[in-house]
Amino acid sequence: MNQPKRYLITAALPYANGLKHIGHLAGAYLPADIYVRYLRAQQRDVVFICGSDEHGTAIPIQAMKEGTTAQAIIDKYHPIIKQNFDDLGISFDIYHRTSAPIHHETAQEFFKVLHQNGDLETKETEQYYDEQAKTFLADRYIKGTCPNCANPNAYGDQCEKCGTSLSPDELINPISTLSGNAPVKKATTHWYLPLNRHEDFLREWIIKEHGNDWRASVVGQCKSWIDGGLQPRAVTRDLDWGIKVPVEGADGKVLYVWFDAPIGYISATKQWALDNGKNWEPYWNDKETKLVHFIGKDNIVFHCIIFPVMLKLHGNILPDNVPANEFMNLEGDKMSTSRGWSIEMDDYINDWVKKENGGGQMADALRYYLTTIAPETKDSEFTWKGFKTAYTSELSDIFGNFVNRAFVLMHKLCGGKVPPFHNDLVDDKDKELMEDIKATKEKVETLIEQYKFRDAQNEVIDLARKGNKYLQEKAPWAKVKELAENPEAQKLIDNSLHLSLQLTANLAVFINPFLPFTAQKMLHMMKVVDKMLQWENAGSLKLLSVGYTLRAPEILFRKIEDSEIAAQTDKLKVVLEKQQAATAATSATAPAQPAEKAAKPEAAPKAEIQYDDFAKLELKTGTIVSAEKVEKADKLLKLSVDLGTGTRTIVSGIAMHYQPDQIIGKQVVVVANLAPRKMRGIESQGMILMAEDANGKLHFVNPEEKINPGAGVS
Template sequence: MKKRLITSALPYVNNIPHLGNIIQVLSGDVFARFCRSFGYETLYVCGTDEYGTATETRALEEKTTPRELCDHYNKIHNEIYEWFNISFDRFGRTSDPIQTEIVQDIFKKVDAAGYISEQEIEQLYSPDQDMFLADRYVRGTCPHCAYEEARGDQCENCGKLLEPTELINPYSPLGGQLEIRKTRHLYLNLPAVLPQFEKWMNKASKDGFWARNAIQMTQAWVRDGLKERAITRDLKWGIPVPRKGFENKVFYVWFDAPIGYISITAGLTENWKDWWQNPDNVELFQFIGKDNIPFHTVIFPSSLLATGDNWTMLHHMSSSEYLNYEGGKFSKSAGMGVFGNDCQDTGIPADVWRFYIFYNRPEKSDTLFTWNDFQDKVNSELIGNFANLINRTLTFSYKFMGDTVGEFNELPLLWDQVNPLLKKVVDHLERAELKDGLKTILQISDIGNKVFQEAEPWKTKESDPEGTKDLLCNLIYLIRDLSIMIAPYLPETSKKIADLFKQGDLDWSTVGSKTGIIRIGKPEILFKKLEDDFIEEMRNRFAGSQKDRQKNSSSTEDTSIENQFNHSVDLRVARITAVEQHPEADKLYIETLDTGDGEPLQIVSGIKDYYSPEELVGKNIILVKNLKPAKLRGVKSFGMLLAASSEEGDKKALEVLFANDDINPGTPVIIEGKDGGPAVKTKLKVDKFFEMPIKTQDGIVSVGETALTVNGETLKTKSVLNGEVG
């Protein structure tokens, strides 16, 4: 099996990504997760594309430096992709020094091979800004399709690449009159590379089953005649050109940006050439939007071919079409649509967004995001089909058989239908047909639902207990298979299901087997139905542009610390049922909790110096329930208890926050005057939780300036009256 090198289009750093952008990084993530589970040695890299006109101009507009702007948005991108659970091996930056080193090295080799030429051209210049305007920040009417808002580098409407001087009635968004001046630039001689390129492309596009639009657009470029393409620009923010006479110019971002895939890998491992210069043992899979096709199928491959080095070249190109929004277009520049940070703010779990993005992925034609369709597909397919099979089967099994799964007979009625589809899922995913793969998985769960319904186990449990057991055990193994197949798409959901089988980590080699499951846990509801009033609220909230929404909400939105806490932290009363010493840490306890969910929960706490097990067992504590699981000295902790602490000199006082013994486990702990926030809480990183200002003031536990309450009663401490809570 060849190694698999996976990239997704480098998101441009000067804005917040919307769902249409996020499709690419999510697509690479799903494919990478599948490849790892299936046994391929896999590397998935991406990062922010940071050089170029858009960054330099945006920095001017915001009166900051390009570096500061990139630092700001890189952090935002990282947080959004982390929330979506993107499993990058490395998410890097094209402004890293290693990018300059590799780009300049590739340029020197291309230049030495004779594929670089100099040309004097006329370019639009802004006297007001005292600068040549790079392509992206010139606007005008496209000479090919008459679209009136075409950019100077490419028309977003028809996809044609442009020169700014080709535009009809060009203008600058920065204002001021434009004039044409002469300047010199370096060009990549694509016609000279064409014989090598065409030979490679004809074979690679067939062997790698490129997406149809990638083949069509690349063939159209060749058919229309490749032209020499400028690879330098008159800018300051970019990679310097290592050639005499061009010291004040930088490389054009579309020459250096794809090389970022290589440099980001080099930033991860010094053995990067084992991936990028090893074509006999590595296959390159790239996930992009259709507007980026020619840069990935023509310019980047031609640049690599022109060096004469033995590069790992593109194997499979997965180039999606456009995702449109409620009858219009997603647009970063106009702020239209649902953006990555918006998804977090809705309270809808990341897996639900991931589900719909792939159910609606624009693989072969443009697709439309609408809130009504989002609601319908989540409620009918994710909940009514997939989650319904899991909940009804495991709930009934738990009641009928308890938690033990014994021997059983296979049901040909079920597996004769399912087995061909198991192979079909693999076939789809091997070809990166992610939408079809998901829909085949849903087809399998639909078969499971029909078999359950037609068997009527609620009737046969008394008349045919052995047959009922066979039915349930077969469906349990089907659910186990579904949890593995759905993992690339819904990683958190898959983990929840897999944890019920108490088998540890599962991979694709387990799919189709009928062994291994001995016990099952008590199931819980996986997803909350999306109600009409909630969807209407979302539609209204995200109508118009981001600027309009911010303007409309600025006077009414509650941005207080208390409100932020209320919508991100899930505090619950939990009862300690057991305490044991951590085997690898003297100061840590492992506590088992009753959270009211029916399943015990394990946490790890550093309170041994302050409490004995006898002082803790049977007590109600305050649990941060929606923390991301973390390992503490090798033992996984699924939450954290709260304690108040204070220091006087060398002495530290610590008091666990206890709730009254008569309060039921699972009771929410809320901010006074609040309703407990949204019903669905997202997983919270521990460092984000520690940013919340929780403290005790005169014995009252508060967030900001507002008290926490349990069953309407203020939460109080007895000994640490004034201190920090964590």
Template sequence: MTKKRFLITAALPYANGPIHIGHLSGVYLPADIFARYLKVNKKEVLFISGTDEYGVPITIKAKEKKIEPQKLVDKYHVSIKKSLKQIGIKFDNFSRTTSKIHSKNSLLFFNKLYKKNLFLEYENYQYYDNKMKQFLPDRYILGICPNCKYKKAYGDQCEKCGIYFNIDELLTPYSAISKEIPKLKKTRHLYLPLNKYKNFLIKWFLRKWNQNKLLFKNNVYAQVKSYLKIGLKPRAITRDLNWGIPIPSSIPKMKNKVLYVWFEALIGYISSTIEWCERNKKDWKLYWQNKKTSIIQFIGKDNIFFHCLIFPVMLKAHGSYILPETISANEFLNIENRKISTSKNWAIWLHKYLKDFPNQQDVLRYVLIRNMPEKKDTNFSWNIFQKNNNSELVSILGNFIFRIMSFLKTKFNCFVPVPNKYFKQDIELLSLIKIYPKITGELIKTYKFRKALFKVFNLARIGNQYLSKEEPWKTSNNYTYRSNTVLYISLQIAGLIGYLLEPFLPFTSEKILRMMCLKTTKTTKTTKTTKTTKTTKWKSLFRANCIIKPGIKLGKNELLFNIVQDSEIKRQIKNMS
């Protein structure tokens, strides 16, 4: 079935702090590249996300700052949304889980499952911190892993061996908040019976594996296969907290309980879609309950369990929803060969980068995409940042565009020359670059963003080599005749780079296309007319055998990138330490 529309979701960032470059590299850049690619090729796309704003970490952070939880999440919702927008993550809707729409939608979803008698109800003992006067959630209990004996396992998962378990299986537990030994206290909760859906999950998850049409990346496949092999257990969906979406009072024995954050946060994708659809007078069910829609989710690898096992079970159990087409997860990005740790302040915060490097959004985007952890953990360092900028963005891409624009101004008064006779190397080069839109698109569609960016960047290398070999700046009559063709072909390469860079480096793409008069909206004061050239589908870029036509006067030359000085790198390294 041909998909009519695409719903792209990016994991909801948790609103207990600002966003860092690990989030960008793992989730938001891959999702943004994919959504931009589909949009530029005229697909119907809705790209959504929002902040995750409930749970114990929010209340703890609020206590530390001596403010109400709502004020805390209000602050970080604004900060995260602003930072993502400034770096060029182009959401159609960025919602939040404390919204009225989300509360209403979450309870509608919960009630549907409750009325179907889906949930199990257990009375059991859970750990309670007497000093803090609260029940302890899974991530706020530490102890010894029952599987590998790691001494700092969480209450629900061991980060060393990756196994998930129930909180009462943890050995020698203690409170991560007060360091006190918690007491067991009787409570009652509702559970989602994941174990009953094992056969469904196997069938759904492996639905095209045998046909060599894998819908999930290898890292996702391996982790989910491991979970299924170990076995699934019922998972609590309620918690004893005062910060969250309250369970309806009509539900017996569930007084003073809220929906567990992992349960309602997943519904946040649906709520964000509804919010956008209400604002734009669209039917949200077309995106979540119509088989002609393809849902593609981008997450970090620490969220694979929730998105690949729990969320599909929730959707299946409800009965009215379609399931995600695929779920893409990257590995982790380290910084200076150390794991990112927000608690230890070992991170590069996005809002700080944007302040320290104004108007250099695409430099960070380039470095992170170039070193994206698609198959394994990768490393970011400030020295790598400087090298990637100076040796590649400045010396290769920036240099190529600057060379041709400068020569065009000097020799042709900014007008695109009419090409003369094509030599063999010209014909071969034009044939070569025509395949780049298709190759780049195929790589993006298979989530190989690093390779896709490399392909586009290779065009600048090819362009520089072509200019250096042909030397159109020579002044003899033969070379003057030849320079028309060489510059004309170089401009075709530059225009192609401008289009193909859009999903990766949108700010640079905009500059290049503006210089080439390919994507600008300009109002001339004297005639009061507007000249607009619309974005072109990649597959039709060479339909007229050229991108930039002869005789057109191009725009003003713009410097794309600046050298990053040693002093700036030393300052950033000093700040990290």
């Protein structure tokens, strides 16, 4: 495959409605930065695009909470988020804003092209309207009683108490949050993108062209959406905050945020080009450009289905890959800023990074751990114990330890200079280390090109581990005693330390995409310039010249104290206690629920398990695509269940409760990593979760509304 002429890398535009947490960082921004830094080291033409998403209802809602204006909210959070990224080494070429005039112009032009070409359609619907405020209401501007848990403060899109996704029509006694009055239904007209017209294109492009090179979770989710039948999607809405719809008859309407936000990648590229005297068009219109979107899994449908349709209709290039990450949880629970269960980037920076005297040591500590537990193929979990363990046992004790040993021994045994290398005394251990250095280059670049950043970083640490083993086996300090009797002892010392220093230089090149602050500190110690970090130097055994004086060693990674970790876990305990108190208060004032039928006696409780025991389970949503009775087994049904990435055969004992034709299309929760077992000669590849009511009837445990097969359950 020919190397692309240029690269355009985007990371999902974060909402400028509040601080962003480290789960966001791990999902889209850190992996994108690793990839971009690698491409720059390759000296490729690459532009890294991001910026604040400043429209949509999230912004004015936050403004209401803070008693200010939408403009004040975006002006407050945009610079904070931008600075957070800078402090953690995320090296955007531009961090733009969708409130910028150039974005409004670009988004409006985009809409007009689709409108004029007949690629949009209009449709009249009835939506809730506040007669006092004289405005149509977005879902988040409507509150009411949740039909699921009776929470009186559920929103029109979700109940934040029980987590159920809702529509405004499902709320009991809905009211407008603007006036407090009950809204009325009123007809309104909107423009729609008819995705149903493009199913064949999407199936060909995603499934056939990219089915083997995109992540299975991405392809699986897209396939599920397409197979389920795509529907027209509104591209406008009735709001006073956003980009005005640029056609007649659209007074009071703005572009829907999901439509305008991805166009922000294009407008940001335009602004970057203006700032740097470049031409933006080849980055979006030339097929020799490789476009890659880095996102979290909640953005897959927008970046793999909706935005590509928009780009195709507008005449732009399509993404070459969309390496979406899964979610990162925190200490056993899903991260949530609204619940306070998260670690904001800003908090981490204040607690760890700003307490340093520059150098970015603790910024790299976070980058390292997030990459170590990167949710590339499944949800992962951040724990403060895991953070300290990875930092200490790997980053400090392996990588940092090797670099420090090499420098200390060089100053002690070689006068602070790079010693010569004596080819006549090369042994098998020397040869093995030299081959390891060269091989690591190929391994790391292959893994990065495949978006396997976790594995690539592991290869770098493993090379440092091999360096420690090499030094221990060579033991140059022990050969000092042989100097008087063995004239070749100094040469053996020279060789071991020469190779160790060349390995140190290579480690700086290899680690640079992952830990840029560490790489810079290593350059300082070696007294070399940034040019050494170019990828063409990786694997070379001549990066440091013989006789060159190096600086005294500096500790790359300081010790993390137990008290520092305890302070962080205490913060989370406070949040948890507040949540428990709020739940107890709500329960105490909640109306009594109707009495259920007398339940059958409860089974004796099972033994208590630890979280780690539960974490071993891999629970996924699936859709039953076929079902049939198992011959000579009254209780068993043979099911074919679509898990997004493939179909599983599962034998389930539910035949006494359901007929096969009753459950086709039913969504279920599957224990996906259960060891296969044969039942009546059929290999069952998982287990369906069921609940039993007071009458002994089995019920499926399934999502409240349709969700893509393969979605994780936690």
